Amino acid sequence: MAVTPLLNPDQRKAVESFCGPLLVVAGAGSGKTRVLTYRIAHLIETHGVEPDQILAVTFTNKAAGEMKERIGQLFSEGQAQAKFGKAFTALSSGEQHQIQAKVRQDLIQPLWVGTFHALCARILRFDIEKFDGPNGRKWQRNFNIFDESDVQELFKTIVIKEFNLDDKKYAPRSVRFMVSSAKNRGLDPQEYLQAEGNTPRSRVVTQVYERYQDHLARNNALDFDDLIWLPVQLFRQQPQVLNYWHQRFQHILVDEYQDTNRSQYELIRLLATNDKPRSQWDWSNRSIFVVGDADQAIYSFRQADFRILMDFQSDFGDGEKDQQTKTLVKLEENYRSSATILELANELIANNVERIDKVLRATRPAGTPVQLYEADDEVAEAEFIVSHLRQLEKQNRSWKDFAILYRVNAQSQPIEQALSRWGVPYTIVGGLRFYDRKEIKDVLCYLKVIHNPLDSISLKRALSVPKRGIGKTTIDKLEAAAATLESSLWELLSEEESIKNLAGRTSAPIIQFVRFIERLREQSSQTLASEILETVIKESGYVAMLQEEGTEESEDRLTNVLELRSVAQRFEEESEDGSLEAFLANVSLASDLDNLDDAAERVSLMTLHAAKGLEFPVVFLCGLEDGLFPHFRALQDGDSSAIEEERRLCYVGITRAKEYLQLSYARNRRLYGDRQPAIMSQFLKELSPEKLAGATPRRRPAATQTRTPSLPPAKRPAPVRPAPAQGRRQPSQSWAVGDRVTHDQFGTGQVTHVLGAEPKLFLAISFPGLGKKVIDPRLVTLRKLSN
DNA sequence: GACCCCTTCTTTTTT
């Protein structure tokens, strides 16, 4: 394989290292994906490692697919040379297909490449029945995976109905978050209680946690967190099970290691070491290879901890001095961005304290200056972005070269409007996922019930849509009866006699429903997912219901349901396993990003989190305003680690751009209902002004702007003098964002937000060194300084 | 049991 010439010395070192632990600190755009794919190919080709002994963890399903694709290409090329002595492209299409099919079957398909969640789900399909959970909790191999709304619903039931807690004090959402955090840190309920300290509140959360796990087990369901944490518990409980997987996966690779949480780390640690003490480790024919960049750690809200990356060498190395260099490779050459863009990124991230020593060196020329634009409001910002983008497109660029990145999903709205007004094709990643749409969930829950009828949440949903005369009262009654009988809802529903007695007139539709599900269950093991789906769509009455409705909305829903059918068909064509189980797993673990089609001629819109790992020739990074980015939640408690994470997020955004980067912010933004003045992000102030071009701040014109949708936007709003300062003579002083003030106690600061209105007006003021404080201007003396 | 209207609440990032 012609590997070597394409790699720089550090990349080659990473690719060719064979056994033992290795940490690859890979800066943005330093070619880590190439290193990962080449390494896997190299392990197989040069060291004769069997593909099914390799476990590679990626951050998204899409990344997994691409990695397999690229490895397949490498092998196809090699095979073409070996078999025909020609380049792959020089072969006839018959020969190409022959090679591809063989490569796929022998080398690619046996690889275990996927996200933590997908890989763990796969392991659990084999071994979950061997797990004896605490309190007798058991799961069966046909478990369902609860999505976020299923989980939320369950928490509401437990907190409000079962524990009768005050949902003001114990908001189901926040209890759910605490339980999730506990799992991500690898804490069971008792360990959680210990870690949190024995307070009334943590005792309650612990009890809810226990009850929640009972519910999951009774529904034969897992949540996202359990998908990873349950294998960890299983491995600890059953050493022979761990031993099997440990023997099986001789070479483990983990991408985006900086965004790993404790439970994921523990899983990797167990698989790599077989839970044996350091003295018994044997690296003679195995490796653990992780790639990451602490500067791009952006998932601490989901308990990811980049110290795990920083600790890698002491965790897995043997601690000897020369091991420190043997177990580390740094990739510090950036092949992606222009030198100008990279300089800006480096300057920004230098403001963070918690870092690994690393410099990113540019390999590309300076390129175009980075631009900064100040807009009047979010609509003007969107208009600017779109008109600018159209200009660039005319200069020999295609739509797919552009990405518009932002901090929160809600920011997409004005941009979408501007794009569609101008007829620019775009795709939006995130927001409402296809699989989260009501009609899709409605149909899918039939499949989930067929797969696992113990899943009462899906069962209840399927019972109620389409309407068949089974209402909330009936369901509540039957559920209560099932609870009393200590049986599942499904078991109760299946006994016709009991149903007739319990449900009276409503029993007929219930019995009919149960027979329908049972019929499909009998077929389910030998029938393709799409065929079961077809029957559900036709015979559940769902489509009929939508057709009868005849509204525009129901038309859309119908289209989506039919789209789901083609999703299922496509899934069967592309994957080895077209079973209902495989399809459901795929659907449950799909992220919106997985559908991003690189080939499509469209502008991409997404959050900065979703943009991780991607690159675009032209990037618009918008909404750079204090409170939005950095987000006010990170500003709130003067928590510097939260600000540093926001800064890393900004760094991720900047480093997505290859050639052209356009930053922007609005002086005024409507967000969450009302209009708020805004000031430029502190991150922009951390950059030297000479690095930012075109930053001429434009002031709001005195007259109301033309913003009629059908009109083209003002090409370049003429610079207008600042609006005259208002309210100088008002009895109470007027305040504006950006005002510099002195406070008797805190000194000089700058107003960042004006909250509320007189007489209940508060100011958020940022005092250098002291952080942000919310102040009531009537209670303290504030003096306004002239700007 | 189903539907409609009103109020209230909540506003980050996601596998």
Add this chain to the structure above:
DNA sequence: AGAAGGGGTC
């Protein structure tokens, strides 16, 4: 601004 939940009516 938008969703979701509650309460009232048919």
